[in-house]
Amino acid sequence: MxxxxxxxxxxxxxxxxxxxxxxxxxxxxxxxxxxSPKYTDVGYRPTQPVPYSHKLHAGDLGIDCRYCHSGVERSAVAGVPPTQTCMGCHKLILPDSPKLAPIRKSFETGVPMEWVRIHKSPDFVYFNHSMHLRAGVGCETCHGNIAQMEVVTQNQPLNMAWCIDCHRSPDKYLRTQDKLTEMGWIPPENQAGIAAEIIHTKGLEPNDNCSTCHR
Ligand code: HEC
Ligand code: HEC
Ligand code: HEC
Ligand code: HEC
Ligand code: HEC
Structure with a gap:
């Protein structure tokens, strides 16, 4: 057996x-x-309890992704920010905005916001953010240009074929560490050389063994 x-x-x-x-x-x-596509619909964009805009905050204001998704380089999950992160600014900026009422309520009561989860792998799949960031895969490769999204929308299928495609030939996606959260990234002319260097110095060997993703 x-x-x-x-x-x-x-x-x-x-x-x-x-x-x-x-x-x-x-x-x-x-x-x-x-x-089955049930976990992986490209275009999925549920309505959130607060009309938080990545285009405004990450795009126009230029706040780095890791300011809010602080787990992403250290752990399997990226995480969504606690209400305190929002209130750090919104105590002073638009303190009376009706759009921010649920945030103020969460801050006062200590009850966390219930953001609707968008990207979700099935339970039998193991995924880990920190390993991909360490390897030099940028957020944009898997989530699209988030800094242009008013509402976060699933941009890639996140299915097995998609994972394995990159694991078999990651070269065109690998970035240097200073570019991980850059949006609108254009691979440099010597991308092949840079990727080879990253793979070599980090000793990367992404593979398609079943047990890599199913443990
Ligand atoms: C000021 C805080 C803040 C910044 C900066 C920020 N985010 Fe977010 N992010 C959030 C919040 C809050 C949510 C949950 C609500 C939503 O989906 O819009 C979220 C949701 C997401 C999601 C969807 C999570 C899910 O449920 O699947 C992704 C992907 C994401 N952010 C990526 C990024 C990327 C990439 C950047 C940088 C370009 C970034 N975020 C910058 C606060 C932030
Ligand atoms: C670094 C400061 C900063 C942080 C952190 C921040 N915001 Fe903002 N936010 C702003 C600024 C600046 C504006 C635009 C103000 C304006 O339009 O005059 C804004 C606007 C908004 C608006 C639009 C409000 C309206 O009435 O138009 C919403 C909603 C919002 N933010 C939600 C959030 C949420 C949710 C978080 C936490 C996940 C967050 N913000 C974190 C600075 C911040
Ligand atoms: C190699 C592809 C890949 C990269 C790179 C990547 N993500 Fe993700 N992300 C995913 C997948 C797949 C999921 C669903 C994971 C799950 O359900 O376990 C996800 C889920 C998320 C979520 C919601 C669940 C959680 O982990 O909190 C957030 C927020 C998020 N990503 C933000 C980011 C940010 C910010 C970056 C860059 C700093 C980033 N991601 C880089 C593939 C990626
Ligand atoms: C754009 C490229 C890319 C995509 C898409 C991608 N990966 Fe990866 N993955 C990598 C690279 C590069 C590594 C680093 C391999 C290493 O450290 O040797 C990696 C490593 C991993 C590891 C750790 C492997 C180990 O041996 O510890 C797991 C688990 C993993 N990926 C799962 C997934 C899953 C599940 C998906 C799809 C939801 C996915 N990956 C999508 C490029 C990618
Ligand atoms: C790089 C990561 C990765 C590797 C390697 C991988 N898988 Fe998967 N697998 C996934 C992901 C992600 C899903 C979820 C697909 C979806 O939701 O469409 C999945 C789903 C599945 C499913 C369920 C299909 C369904 O209908 O939901 C089976 C069965 C499966 N994998 C078998 C395998 C076998 C056998 C191997 C080895 C030959 C393998 N996987 C290697 C990532 C991987």
């Missing part, structure tokens, strides 16, 4: 598992075809 069903397969939905068993672990191409 153990050889046919590696441990991680227990977390995968039953029907999908049949596909794995029939096609064997190398038939990734067929599994993609079967891949």
């Amino acid at each position: 153990a050889q046919i069903f590696p441990k991680w397969t227990l977390k995968i939905p039953a029907i999908a598992l049949i596909v794995v068993v029939f096609l064997g672990a190398n038939a990734v191409g067929f599994i993609w075809y079967y891949g």
Whole structure:
């Protein structure tokens, strides 16, 4: 049993598992075809409790992504900022704005804001932000140009084919550490050389082993 069903397969939905068993672990191409889009809709943009605009804050005001998503370089999750981060400015800036009423209420009561989650991998997938940032993958590659979005919208499929495409040839995406949160990035002319250098000095070996993403 153990050889046919590696441990991680227990977390995968039953029907999908049949596909794995029939096609064997190398038939990734067929599994993609079967891949269900329910977690991964490009264009998903739920309405948030406060009309917070990335275009204004990250774009026009130029606040760095990591000021609010402070977990992103240290942990698996990026995190959304606590209400205090907003109030650091909004105690003084637009202190009476009706749009900010839920923020003020959260600040007064200590009850966190309930932002609606947009990007979500299924539970049987392991994803980790810090590993990708360390490797030199910028936010924009996976989330699009957030600094131009009034409302955050899912920009990439985040499905298995998409993950594996990059794991097989990450070269065109790798940036130097100072560019990780830059939006509107254009690969420099010597991108191939820079990527080779990053891969070499960091000893990167992204791979498509099932157990990398299914643990
Ligand atoms: C001033 C704080 C702030 C800054 C700066 C900021 N964000 Fe956000 N971000 C938020 C808040 C609040 C949310 C949750 C509400 C929403 O989705 O708009 C969020 C949501 C997101 C989400 C969606 C999370 C989910 O639910 O899937 C992504 C992706 C994201 N931000 C990326 C970025 C990137 C990339 C940058 C830099 C270009 C950035 N953010 C800058 C506050 C910020
Ligand atoms: C670095 C300072 C700063 C931080 C931090 C900040 N904001 Fe703002 N915010 C601003 C500025 C500046 C404006 C635009 C003010 C204006 O239009 O006169 C603004 C405008 C807004 C508006 C529009 C309000 C209106 O009435 O038009 C909303 C909503 C808002 N911010 C939500 C948030 C939320 C939610 C957070 C925390 C996730 C946050 N802001 C964090 C500086 C900040
Ligand atoms: C290699 C692709 C990739 C990169 C690079 C990336 N993200 Fe994500 N992000 C994802 C995926 C996939 C999810 C869903 C993860 C999950 O459900 O476990 C996600 C989820 C999020 C979320 C919501 C869940 C959470 O972890 O808090 C936020 C916020 C976010 N990303 C912000 C950022 C910011 C800011 C950056 C850059 C500093 C960034 N991401 C870089 C792929 C990426
Ligand atoms: C744009 C490129 C890119 C995308 C998209 C991407 N990755 Fe990665 N991933 C990398 C690179 C580069 C590394 C670093 C490999 C290393 O450290 O050797 C990595 C590392 C990882 C690791 C750590 C591997 C280890 O051996 O510790 C996991 C887990 C992972 N990725 C999962 C995912 C998942 C799940 C997705 C899709 C939701 C995804 N990745 C999408 C480029 C990408
Ligand atoms: C780089 C990361 C990565 C690697 C490597 C990977 N997967 Fe996946 N896999 C994913 C992601 C992300 C999903 C979720 C897909 C979705 O939501 O559409 C997934 C979904 C699945 C599913 C469920 C499909 C469904 O319909 O929901 C199966 C089965 C699966 N993978 C099997 C495998 C097998 C077998 C291998 C090895 C040959 C493998 N995976 C390697 C990232 C990966």
